[in-house]
Amino acid sequence: MEQAIKIKAVISGMTCDSCKVHVDTAIKNIAGIQDVKIDSWQAGNAEIVALPEVSNADIESAVAKTGYRAKVISETTSLQSHSADGQFNFDLIIVGGGSAAFAAAIKASELEKSVLMINDGLPIGGTCVNVGCVPSKTLIRTAEAFHNTRQTNFDGIETGAGRLDFKTVIRQKRELVEGLRQKKYIDVISDDPNVTVLKGRAKLLDQNTVQVNGEKRTAKFILLATGSSTFVPDISGLRDSGYYTNDTLYELDELPEHLIVLGGRYIALENAQLFARLGSQVTVLQRSPRILPTEQEDVTDQLTGYLAEEGIDIRTSVKVLAVKMNGAVSVRIKIGDKEDTVNGSHLFIATGRKGNTDDLGLENVGVETFGNGFLKTDDYLRTNTLNIFAAGDVIGKNLFVYSAAYEGALAVENTFSETKKVRNETPLPWVVFTDPQVAGVGMDEAGAEAAGIEFDVSVLSLADVPRALAARNTKGFIKLVRNKADDTLVGARILASEGSEMLMEVALAIKYKIPVRELRQMLHPYLTLSEGIKLAAITFDKDVAKLSCCAV
Secondary structure, rough: OOOOOOEEEEEOOOOOHHHHHHHHHHHHHOOOOOEEEEEEOOEEEEEEEOOOOOOOOHHHHHOOOOOOEEEEEEEOOOOOOOOOOOOOOEEEEEOOOOHHHHHHHHHHHHHHOOOEEEEOOOOOOOHHHHHHHHHHHHHHHHHHHHHHHHOOOOOOOOOOOOOOOHHHHHHHHHHHHHHHHHHHHHHHOOOOOOEEEEEEOOEEEOOOOEOOEEEEEEEEEEEEEOOEOOOOOOOEHHHOOOOEEOOOOOOOOOOEEEEEOOOHHHHHHHHHHHHHHOOOOOEEEOOOOOOOOOOHHHHHHHHHHHHOOOOEEEEEOEEEHHHHHHHEEEEEEEEEEEEEEEEEEEEEOOOOEEEOOOOOOOHHOOOOOOOOOOEEOOOEEOOOOOOEOOOOOHHHOOOOOHHHHHHOOOOOOOOOOOOOOOOOOOOOOOOEOOOOOEEEEOHHHHHHHHHHEEEEEEEEHHOHHHHHHOOOOOEEEEEEEEEOOOEEEEEEEEOOOOHHHHHHHHHHHHHOOOOOOHHHOOOOOOOOOHHHHHHHHHHOOOOOOHHHOOOO
């Protein structure tokens, strides 16, 4: 498959025709050179025809040995041979079109590698922009604004019933999604000469060959970034119930009268509160004894109470026996020894995620999976087939858009570099966008204990944060976990309205081992939420309730 490429270069430093001859000879002596044409020693423009194994560095080095300088300015290859070694169509094939895929394509282009991106399923941009982060967060803000028209923490403000045009809400959401998809994804990649995008279903035929739209494409390396989707449990009648997932919930034409939510983690809770605030009756059915079961009880118990205050019916330790669709949705459940039936108008499934690896042809290349279809990778994001890498949700580690982008870029760096970098996402900040938000980074008490750290904990009520008092919203707390041996933080949990905006100060303190005593000494603007971090740091050793607002 080796096909010649045409290289254009500029030669500088020549002063006569003899110089031109010396340069011509030096280039022709490179193995793989087929032809050289230099227009004149004055202009120094060279056109070189070479086999793909000839690199730009080979040409520039050969000319340098004659005492002159060469700079390769462009090269032209055929559609059939984009890769640097000429054996394959492309240097890299990326299967997927979300954040990991885009970060990988951009990084590969920066390295001057040829890329084929193959996308199917969700539109370009993947889960985050289309059916995840962007639509959910704009709808959460919409619901918050509507909620605030009907209630207030301030005396002297008259609130009303409020009116909601749900179709307009969905239209505005759709406009935002389409605009960001175009601006942040399609426009970013459309003018990149190193990246080709194909729409179609990809299937691995061997470790270098992918079939798409009935045609074969080859690459030296392959990156699988196919993302994840909702895991649907095996429950009698569920698959025939007309349920919704995050892929479809945000496209409803009418507001659900009664939304039943299966699940009790972040996707379930964010949407439960969102629709409750818009006016739906909401029932949450969670299998575990608590919502957010990986978090400590102080977080989950308080959040449960706040959601219940807004009318959300949260039931835990639920076993779902069967689902039936008969005009409405009926969910038969069992809690302990007691059976019950929950009736609603719509059913939303948020029972975890699975890797999008079905019908990908993994059996043809021997790539191993684990859990719900996730891909096994090593610390460098390689699968067990070493020229095939994977990144993003499909590896089943940290299912966040920012993790996916980091992994996509890292996978490409490790693909084309002899020096490999270990995947390292610690400390990893995360947020559950309920109100109050749950924001976390690093370890909680259980994590610190499991790691054998001698730790202590500071817990500051939002009632001791002046900003929260001024806003008349003191729901929640700030909890810091400290390594007593060196006075550095190892983790934090924040339950607060806009708690996520306090998170990165803690994350930086953990990453760079800033002692707690230095956090206490930092000047924080008065009446900001971030001042709460300083107050929580003080709380390790003092009772801030007994200090003035200017205490240090």
